[in-house]
Amino acid sequence: MRRGLLLLLGFALALLLLAWPPLLRLAVERGLALSGFQGQVGEVRGHLLFGLRLEGVDLQGPGLALKAEEVRLGYDLLGLLRKELPLSVSVKRAKVQPTWEALIPEKPGPPPAIRVVYRQLLLEEVQVELPKGKRLFLPPLRLTLAGENPYAFVARLPGGSLQGEAHALARDLSAWEVRYRGEVAGLSFFYPGFKGGRLSGVFRLLPSGVE
Secondary structure, three states, X not given: OHHHHHHHHHHHHHHHHOOOHHHHHHHXXXXXXXXXXXXXXXXXXXXXXXXXXXXXXXXXEOOEEEEXXXXXXXXXXXXXXXXXXXXXXXXEEEEEEEOHHHHOOOOOOOOOOOEEEEEEEEEEEEEEEEOOOOOOOOOOEEEEEEEEOOEEEEEEOOOOEEEEEEEEOOOOOOOEEEEEEEEHHHHOOOOOOOOOOEEEEEEEEEOOEEO
């Protein structure tokens, strides 16, 4: 009985240790370094077995910069048995600065060993800023996103703006349906003759291309 009590006490202490803030910070810093990110995270809370809450995020990585007031990340480690990592993510008051080349690589990479799937992705006051493409003929774009699938968006382009909804069709975010409406002049980067009028439509972004 005494041995069982000691094992129970050791298990409880191990669970408490996995919520110890210095250990959480060390795990986050190690994970970011392995992913090629540099920067800082103001505060880390949570539990290593279930999820983390990051505050004051300011990170730079390959083709991406991220600033956020708060990022909540929940995960189900049992999914790794199926070679999946189910995530629940909430991002609050954030600015994301990727590049077109990072979003659309010249050559597709190998399939990941672990497939990331999203049980929930909640965005609150998230801005995405893309510079003009270097390799790709694509315009600078400022995108405001909010909500939970579908996501309301406003896209500001050099000639005008578009707004609408983006609906994720796959849990790994590999397929989307986008409904849009706005100013024809928003397409003037591609078609300089477009000046006035309104437009609307729907298209799908799929792994095989655009429909």
